[in-house]
Amino acid sequence: MRFVVFVGLSSLVVGCATAPGPGGAPSGAPPRLSVCAGGGISNAPPTDGRGRITGFDPIAYVDGTALLRAPVNGCVSSGFGPRRGGAGSFHEGLDLYTGRPRTVVSGGDGVIEFIGSQRGYGRTVTIRHSRSVKTRYAHLSSYAGRLREGARIRQGEPIGMTGATGNATAVHLHYEILVRGRPINPISAGR
Numbered sequence: 001m002r003f004v005v006f007v008g009l010s011s012l013v014v015g016c017a018t019a020p021g022p023g024g025a026p027s028g029a030p031p032r033l034s035v036c037a038g039g040g041i042s043n044a045p046p047t048d049g050r051g052r053i054t055g056f057d058p059i060a061y062v063d064g065t066a067l068l069r070a071p072v073n074g075c076v077s078s079g080f081g082p083r084r085g086g087a088g089s090f091h092e093g094l095d096l097y098t099g100r101p102r103t104v105v106s107g108g109d110g111v112i113e114f115i116g117s118q119r120g121y122g123r124t125v126t127i128r129h130s131r132s133v134k135t136r137y138a139h140l141s142s143y144a145g146r147l148r149e150g151a152r153i154r155q156g157e158p159i160g161m162t163g164a165t166g167n168a169t170a171v172h173l174h175y176e177i178l179v180r181g182r183p184i185n186p187i188s189a190g191r
């Protein structure tokens, strides 16, 4: 593994309380996940008194597929579901703020289905994990060098760097888990 683990990085995540511990999840995936500090976050999942998501388990089993709930080391800047105050606005993914570009990894084993720009999503990668399960990674600043459509990829392998391409105001990952084309909540998926 060519990644340096996260020990000591938490102090660099401006505005985030993410403090992953040693070991556990694959590279790129924080074993713990926090909501970004500062408040005002729509759809924030339940947290303890320190901003950590309650009962967070880094791996979700979705329709028989093991997926990372957070495929980058960041903090939750927007949760899944209806946005507070927004009439009819439904957030189809999980936003993970990283402050500066950080490595995004594949949420699970699969095949790269799409690499390219999509309206609103900016630079995007879509991975098919099974007949029913896909993941989507949006607003990337760059793609990993060896990424090719149709190629196999393993959970934890890098796919690119976070960015703010498309409709984004800060450097973050917009992560979607899709089951038969319908987005589900990455935090609670498989529960």
Ligand SMILES: [Zn+2]
Residues within 6 Å of the ligand: 078, 091, 093, 094, 095, 173, 174, 175
């Ligand atoms: Zn989003």
